[in-house]
Amino acid sequence: MSTKIILDCDPGIDDALAIAFAHGHPDIELAGITTVAGNVGLAKTTVNALAVCEFIGAGSTPVTAGCAGPLLRPALDARDVHGDSGLGGAVLPPPVASPAPGHAIDYLIDTLRAAPGEITLVATGPLTNIALAVRREPRLTGWVRDFVIMGGSASRGNVTPAAEYNIWADPEAAAVVFRAGWTVTALGLDVTLRTSATAAVQQRMASLGSLASDLLLPALDQYKSVREPAGPPVHDVCAVAYVAQPDLFGLRQASVQVETAGVLTAGMTVTDFEVPAGAGQAGGGNALVAMEIDVDRFWEATLATYGRVAAQLPGLPGGG
16 A cells, blocks of 8 residues: 655755655655745745646645744745756746645644544655644644654754754754654655766656656756765655655664754754664654665666656657
């Protein structure tokens, strides 16, 4: 049986690629998308989510807008990485549909309450929506089947030496989420930086018709990653890939705290692996942190999933 997910995201190039993966993988059912400000502002992340969904044939997926800025700090963005639109060089048709009515926080609470234990919540942006949802309804942590994020690092950051972008963008929200009483499965930079879309990977993508020519390749072409000369890492795809195929990753139990007071270290995920095995919350462990990834199998799974999406679109022999 496929796993139902809600994807809380800030599209963003790699978020767009994560949406395509979630739609295409046979073991995932994309039940809904919520958006948050992050890589670009909320209006753009929401339009981008709608546009990507319609382009890949997932137009029936509800997209609900959430928070326009962090809990306490000024709103920032990553246009220098993702481009002014948020999708790099990809130019998709404007979406026909509008966002679903209401706010992402209410959507998360109502949807998870109605299906306890059935839906995995996946977050690939700043954790503002999630933090406010669990603050308003603490029982939400017990309603999810699992909670998976792309965020953090047990070593060094990418936006500062200490912090990964999604946590750094709203560290107070991240601190609330990691203290909420559930286990956070964190796919952070320790694994995501190994997922570079190399020239060889992009050459294989080129056979995927309009999915490649209109979305994947132009988005990746302008995805600025000065630290990874092999190619841009597809960070957010890791979170949905974990839901579909957890054996691609090696996780370690840890206690994770988020630094909120440091002048130089705000957003750092302080990760302590010295927790008793199987201790869970009672013993101080609040996270499962990915430290290993089978990169070759990750890309085989990802390209096969994109192949299933591409086969339903115009521009590929046999496509829709």
